[in-house]
Amino acid sequence: MSRKKEEFKPIESGKVGIYVCGPTVYDRAHIGNARSVVFFDVLYRLLKQLYPVVCYVRNITDVDDKINAKFKKTCEPISSITKRTTAMFHEDMSALNVLFPDEEPRATEHIDEMIALVERLLENGNAYEAEGHVLFDVSSMPEYGRLSIRSQDEMLAGARVEVASYKRDSADFVLWKPSEDDLPGWESPWGRGRPGWHLECSAMSLRYLGKVFDIHGGGQDLIFPHHENEIAQSCCGNNTETYANYWVHNGHLIVNGEKMSKSLGNFFTVKEVLEKAQGEAIRFCLISTHYRQPLNWTDKALEQAKSAMDRFYTALRNVENIKAEKVEIPQNVMEALKDDVNTPLAISHMHEIVSELNKCKNDAEKALQKGKLLASGGLLGLFKENPEEWFKGKITFSDTVTIQDHFHIELTDSNGKVIQVRDSKTDALMVERAKIDALIAERVEVRKAKNFARADEIRDKLKVLNVVLEDTPSGTIWKYGK
Ligand SMILES: [Zn+2]
Known part of the structure; x- marks a missing residue:
């Protein structure tokens, strides 16, 4: 007023x-x-x-x-x-x-x-x-x-x-x-x-x-x-x-610099965007601009939000076995938000915490920085996902992955059973989350048995589905993405 x-x-x-x-x-x-x-x-x-x-x-x-x-x-x-x-x-x-x-x-x-x-x-x-x-x-x-x-x-x-x-x-x-x-x-x-x-x-x-x-x-x-x-x-x-x-x-939200309208074909429902990105990445994108400024919604902005969230979740995944210390919300984050809800500034302070966390040498320091990061994210409504699940990406949303039609994939499990399915309504190829997990479990087994040909085959087939495997000292983890 x-x-x-x-x-x-x-x-x-x-x-x-x-x-x-x-x-x-x-x-x-x-x-x-x-x-x-x-x-x-x-x-x-x-x-x-x-x-x-x-x-x-x-x-x-x-x-x-x-x-x-x-x-x-x-x-x-x-x-x-x-x-x-x-x-x-x-x-x-x-x-x-x-x-x-x-x-x-x-x-x-x-x-x-x-x-x-x-x-x-x-x-x-x-x-x-x-x-x-x-x-x-x-x-x-x-x-x-x-x-x-x-x-x-x-x-x-x-x-x-x-x-x-x-x-x-x-x-x-x-x-x-x-x-x-x-x-x-x-x-x-x-x-x-x-x-x-x-x-x-x-x-x-x-x-x-x-x-x-x-x-x-x-x-x-x-x-x-x-x-x-x-x-x-x-x-x-x-x-x-x-x-x-x-x-x-x-402020207003515009899409690619233009007013969003159905006639311009740049009108997106939340549901449609949720098919492209996880809820927290969308949320992060929306709060990355100060609320009073116009927000320009672009695919690039959404990509940047996704990679920022990946950075946070990577840091959290690296300290998954360390219990976070219970701490107050860091003062600089709090001050930024108390000053006309300056979310971009609060976010930049959270990036500083991640940098600190990544440098920590011992568990006590890690527990402290992890606590700070979680407390800050909680205030902004972020980090509700389990870091492991985060990297499995879109799959957590509907529990199935839709594969574009031009991919013709013959995925079979160890018994030769085809695990590829088609959505009865859209005719899109789907593969179930549980089956991805099963294939990964199978790969662990065949690797133990030194059947590397089959292990590589599984890895390649999953790659076609945009499921990327990473072998770490604590086991195989995977994420959805290219
Ligand atoms: Zn009203």
Whole structure:
């Protein structure tokens, strides 16, 4: 709101309330959505580290025009669309190590609170009824536009609102609107209808965090009109000067320097990216840029994130037999994050720890540096994988590897049984994780028996599958990659 970095002081000492606008559940989350969710997850972890009580609320918008449009297009029942998409959102975010918020209210479960808020806005003279709609009267609030810092003229030009006949002023926005019979609707003093999107967040934040709370977050693109309108509804409806004390907005995500869009063919869902890289590599890529900067998503950036994570996991694998010392999060990492969540700086400090760890001469030093690295990574939501598993890469995701069709591989086990299988749906060649392990075990055996021809054969065949073996003093390890 002030356009500058401010010292954070919670309303109640030791207690933080934070509200972040959650997904509208009609489609798979894309990588731009994930940037916001992952960033606020880091902020949440940081706040939990610093304050005894944190209440993080991230809503689910399960009544919205986009959901209705999807239903009209596909005929899939609305309840099925929202249920299915919510589950996919949870699945994708948990693959990125995102913690569950403390509260995840669904808009459809808070319609009564929304109706009550509209009633208060009508009573206070901030809203009016027209043709079954209830609209917020922007002219009733002189401070409107405080967050986005625009004049009312600019907002009119920028909002591209279709000027409906029932609006007194084109800047006025919908609080409640009538619903057609085949669309979700609730009885209200203004007839059967449904809430406007902005209203949902005002009602849910009030219910879980009160009239005035500490932090409100979301993507930059939500500043106007969404957050501006939340402020208007909440301040006018609750008779307060302020809504949230601090606003935190993350920057845009662009792909190869361009705005991500389905028509440009540079639109990626989280699920699609998870097929190319592990969740932690994606998470790392998303937090490698400071949250307020635009993030340019490229294959190269993802590759760099993967190799950075490989460096961390290699260091951890090298000290796998050493128990990490329990230590506080290193001060420089903590200071970086406490200063406007400077994740790139925190990450560079983690690289320094790895360099230290790689130089350690004795076990006590190793245990200390390992403890520092794990504590830092934990705060950023990293290093949840077992180092050994990390290098097996993509296979841990679905437990199978998809092989491109032009590879024709005849993999056989020691009994001559073909272990190559085809996915019945996609016809892609698949090989099961367990069978890779079995082949490696067989190779260990044939090497003991000095049957090196068979051992080499197994190694070569696995190589075609991008499974690379490495023989170490403690046994054969493998990783997925070229
Ligand atoms: Zn919102």
